[in-house]
Structures are given as structure tokens and as C-alpha cells.
Amino acid sequence: MPLNQLKSYYKEMIPGLTDEMWANMEKHAIVQQYKKGELYISPGEQENFVTFISKGAFRYFSVVDEKEMVCEFVFENNYLSEYESFLRRTPAKVYIQALEDSVAVKFHYDHVQECYSNYPLIERFGRLIAEKFLIDAIDRMNSLLSSSPEERYNKLAEEKPELLQRVPQYMIASFIGVTPEALSRIRRRLVA
């Protein structure tokens, strides 16, 4: 079932994907469940997978001075991976944790590299994904640099209202770079 979902996703994303290519990919796909609160990866571990979230939600966070710093949320129909660890083959720096009961489809690093070598079309897909993520990251960086916490919250509420429903407020606070108390006051200001 998660595999069918992924197949439709790929068929749409990659025009020209053949059944043979898909069969090859499917053969190595690992379907895995995560319970709410469960860790997908922890700092120090090696990330060997790029993971498609079929259902559920995850967050990236690190711990600095005993405080959690949330740096990303990812929901179903998106990719999950500790990219730096995966791409550079170095130990992970951050935690990734399931925020809800989730279902994921994982592809091993070796298999991904093999696909890149065997199928230029998939390598192109990999490039396009990396480029898309890059643009997103640049965008987010610019918003962190040029907007106040209040503006960032408003933008988030406007662009991803569902995120505010699915994620505890103290994680949102961390994500936009303020304390939970500060976010609470920002929200109060907005109502008044």
C-alpha cells in the first residue's frame, strides 16, 4: 500500500519512469513503521537511508544546553533523511523523531547510488530534488535573516496553517527561533 502510493508519486514526478526501473527500485524498498515519539536517527549514528514518508510527521532537532532546537518539520509525501550524514557519509548531527504514528519507505544509500549509475533519469531526479531542497533552504534562511519572529510566525500561519494544528506550540516556537513564552505573547498580540 505505501509502495503503491510511492509509485504514483514517482510516476508523476519522473515522466519516463519505466516499469522495469520501478521494479528495480521497489525490490530494495524497505517499509517501516514509526510510533509517535520514536527516534528515526540520533546524533552520532550514520544515516544510510533516504526515506519517503507515506504517512505521518517527523521533526528534526538538536539539543543545545539541554534545550531542544527544532530546525525542520516533514510530513507525508515528502522525503526524510539526515542529508548531511547521508550525502557526506559522516555521523548524523541532529535527531529525527516521529511526531505521529508514521509509515515510511526507506532506500539504502548503496541502492540509491546504484540507481544513479544505472539510470541517468533517476540521477536527474536526484539532482532536481537536491535543487528544490536547496531553494527551500535558501528561502528559509532569508526569512530568518530578514524577518522578526512575529513576521515568521505570521508567514508560517499563512503558508502552512495545517502545521500549527499538527505540531505542539513549543516546537513551533523553537522552529521560528523564540522561546515558548515569547510565542505565546506574540499570539496574544495578534488576537488583541
Next chain:
Amino acid sequence: MPLNQLKSYYKEMIPGLTDEMWANMEKHAIVQQYKKGELYISPGEQENFVTFISKGAFRYFSVVDEKEMVCEFVFENNYLSEYESFLRRTPAKVYIQALEDSVAVKFHYDHVQECYSNYPLIERFGRLIAEKFLIDAIDRMNSLLSSSPEERYNKLAEEKPELLQRVPQYMIASFIGVTPEALSRIRRRLVA
């Protein structure tokens, strides 16, 4: 001369690059000079090039409330482009400006796509570049989220001391997300 520099760079970066491939790339390379202060691109324009900086320095910035927000510096032997505009084929959002007299080698979008299609090796190179930039962007984002301006300045001074020499302080201030006055005080605190 800039082309020879670029050729060595590529030979090192892309094992397996053939002379034929290089000849094809060189054929479409455009060498261009920029004077200090000159704009490489402005918001609203279409970015059609990915550019290798052979010599010099550039900054990315946007203007918000009549204030300049510097979001990136790039020096020689690195790539320059308004990536979002280049990749998405949408109008540029930011300015890119030469901070010194500079020399650049530019490749047109169409030519880059053609190379990707003709040479899987170059497409792979494109993917690796995008992945590298992605990791850099994620890193910078995490530092913006989890560090104070003072910590960011210290980190910058440690990791890129040459940047502090080549770039006016008020641009550094903007880059780390504070006013010039605040950076001046941070520096004073450090000395004392």
C-alpha cells in the same frame, strides 16, 4: 587565462572529464569582467547563467524597508548565480553585486541543460554541487537558529578570517543579522 583556471578546477572536481567534453563546455563559456560595485543581477531580472568566479568577490543582498540585507558572500573559485531564478526560471529576488573588480566565466542555462542531457557525468556533477550547496545552506540555517549574533561572529572570524578583511564591517553585520552598531559593540566586548 580564466578558462585555464576553470579547466584545472573541473579536471580536479570531475574525474573522467574528457577533453572533448571540456572543449564543448569551453565553446559556450562567456568570460566577463565586473567592476567594483557593479550589479551582476537585480530583482525582477531573469537569471540565465551559472557563473564561475575566476577572480574577485560578490555579495547577495535584498532591500527591505530601504535597508540592505546581505545574505551571502561568494569569492573566487566558487559558483555564483541567483539559483532560485536560474533553476525555477522565475524572476530574481535579490541583487548580486561585485565587491571588487572581478572576472567571471558564465554558462548559459540552455547550454547547461544540454550538457546535462549529453553527458551524464556532468549531470552528476550538477547533482553533487546542488547537494553540497544544500548542506551548506542547512548548516547556516542551523547556526542562525541556534547561535547568538556574538557566537555567529566568532564562528565567522574563526572559519573565514579572510572574509572579515575583504568585506566592510556593515555588510558583515547584516550577514550575521544585526545592525552595524550592534556588531561594533560585539567586537568591543571581545577585545575587553
Next chain:
DNA sequence: GCTTCTTATTGATTTAAGTCAAGTAGCCGG
């Protein structure tokens, strides 16, 4: 060499967020 413009510093004041602490409300598990 002098003027002018730009960049950097410093001071006084305001503002927004951080911190510490307490209290409330909602939710989950027993």
C-alpha cells in the same frame, strides 16, 4: 592637500525577547 563621502564608533533611550517562577488547562493512563 583639501574636501567630501563613507564607514565605524560611542552614548542615550526604547523595545522586544529571554529568564525565572507560578498558575491553569487539557490530556492520557491507571
Next chain:
DNA sequence: CCGGCTACTTGACTTAAATCAATAAGAAGC
């Protein structure tokens, strides 16, 4: 249904940066 935990809110106070304004030091142009 109750008890305990977690998330959220609120208040008082502290801290750091923004803002406004003025001055000083350098660099660029005439």
C-alpha cells in the same frame, strides 16, 4: 473518574539588540 504530566499562559524582572543622534576616522575624488 481521578491523578499526574505536559503544554500553555501570565507576570515581574533582566538582558541584549534596535533605534536615534552625534562624532570620529578613513578613503576617494577633485
